[in-house]
Amino acid sequence: MRADFQSWVAAHQARFEEVLRGLLPRADIAPQRLHEAMRYAVLDGGKRVRPLLAFAAGELAGAETARVDVAAAAVELIHAYSLVHDDMPCMDDDVLRRGKPTCHVQYDEATALLVGDSLQTLAFQLLAEHRLNGHARFPHPNPLPQAGEGANESLRELHANDDASRQLEMVRLLAVASGSRGMAGGQAIDLASVGKSLTLPELEFMHIHKTGALIRAAVLLGAHCGSVSAEQLDRLDHFGKLIGLAFQVVDDVLDCEADTATLGKTAGKDADNDKPTYVSLLGIQGARDMAQRLHCEALETLAGFGDSAQRLRELADFIVLRKF
Numbered sequence: 262m263r264a265d266f267q268s269w270v271a272a273h274q275a276r277f278e279e280v281l282r283g284l285l286p287r288a289d290i291a292p293q294r295l296h297e298a299m300r301y302a303v304l305d306g307g308k309r310v311r312p313l314l315a316f317a318a319g320e321l322a323g324a325e326t327a328r329v330d331v332a333a334a335a336v337e338l339i340h341a342y343s344l345v346h347d348d349m350p351c352m353d354d355d356v357l358r359r360g361k362p363t364c365h366v367q368y369d370e371a372t373a374l375l376v377g378d379s380l381q382t383l384a385f386q387l388l389a390e391h392r393l394n395g396h397a398r399f400p401h402p403n404p405l406p407q408a409g410e411g412a413n414e415s416l417r418e419l420h421a422n423d424d425a426s427r428q429l430e431m432v433r434l435l436a437v438a439s440g441s442r443g444m445a446g447g448q449a450i451d452l453a454s455v456g457k458s459l460t461l462p463e464l465e466f467m468h469i470h471k472t473g474a475l476i477r478a479a480v481l482l483g484a485h486c487g488s489v490s491a492e493q494l495d496r497l498d499h500f501g502k503l504i505g506l507a508f509q510v511v512d513d514v515l516d517c518e519a520d521t522a523t524l525g526k527t528a529g530k531d532a533d534n535d536k537p538t539y540v541s542l543l544g545i546q547g548a549r550d551m552a553q554r555l556h557c558e559a560l561e562t563l564a565g566f567g568d569s570a571q572r573l574r575e576l577a578d579f580i581v582l583r584k585f
């Protein structure tokens with residue numbers, strides 16, 4: 262990692278941690294245990310790859326950081342929810358995540374289920390209530406306004422806002438990426454494919470949805486916070502799709518090669534669970550070669566952007582060369 266990129270990553274990660282701290286419900290507000298568990302699942306962990314992609318796409322599109330913060334937080338909350346639910350006994354049944362006990366181990370299964378539900382809905386709440394055209398508006402400290410309170414004011418703001426249709430598009434985009442035609446759908450295919458052998462196109466279809474959809478959405482949401490042409494948006498979409506798939510191919514390699522301490526999650530789970538992966542289909546070297554090909558193609562899609570896409574290029578390098 263180049264020093265300049267390293268400090269860009271570190272600065273955004275540190276600032277974004279504070280943004281998340283401010284956006285999540287405080288642990289001393291009822292229901293305290295649920296709010297504490299939500300904060301446990303989101304804060305102090307994770308590489309924040311999706312938010313970083315949103316920040317890089319936002320920079321390319323000339324967006325204000327405060328605008329991208331909200332979009333990046335929405336994506337990260339969806340990601341955190343997916344990890345909490347994925348780790349539960351009814352899915353992957355894991356005990357370690359981000360170097361600490363998984364949410365259902367630290368709390369209990371019912372709490373973990375509600376943490377996932379609440380993080381997911383909070384993501385959409387944030388996208389809906391923060392104005393794009395102006396400064397980010399932090400949520401009401403009591404998230405359940407009394408009848409009539411707050412609602413008219415935020416509706417008026419929305420209607421007065423030139424960017425309202427874009428804001429709605431961002432809500433739609435994240436919903437599609439998270440739902441049955443995106444991440445949740447990919448997870449359903451993943452669960453159904455345990456013990457089966459998939460063809461390469463079937464595996465690709467699963468991962469483009471399970472992992473790729475949210476990564477792609479992160480890039481697009483960042484770009485939507487600024488201004489890009491339809492043609493540029495298409496190219497960014499293609500970049501997001503390729504780098505999302507590359508992320509998963511690398512994840513499959515790391516699951517075989519890295520150790521539990523480095524990953525902060527149980528290594529070797531895919532083979533233990535008899536799951537089809539790029540490594541089981543192509544072998545380690547074949548999977549590495551595929552990640553390299555996707556990386557090159559992803560960089561090609563950025564060719565016309567010049568220096569404005571430098572952070573996206575560096576993130577693509579990081580995603581493919583990462584060791585955790």
Ligand code: GRG
Binds near residue numbers: 310471
């Ligand atoms: C439960 C609806 C639902 C979906 C779960 C994404 C997912 C779908 C499950 C996660 C399982 C998993 C380990 C997938 C491999 C790729 C992946 C998403 C890894 C974790 O993402 P990182 O490496 O994690 O970005 P950090 O902790 O750095 O944020």
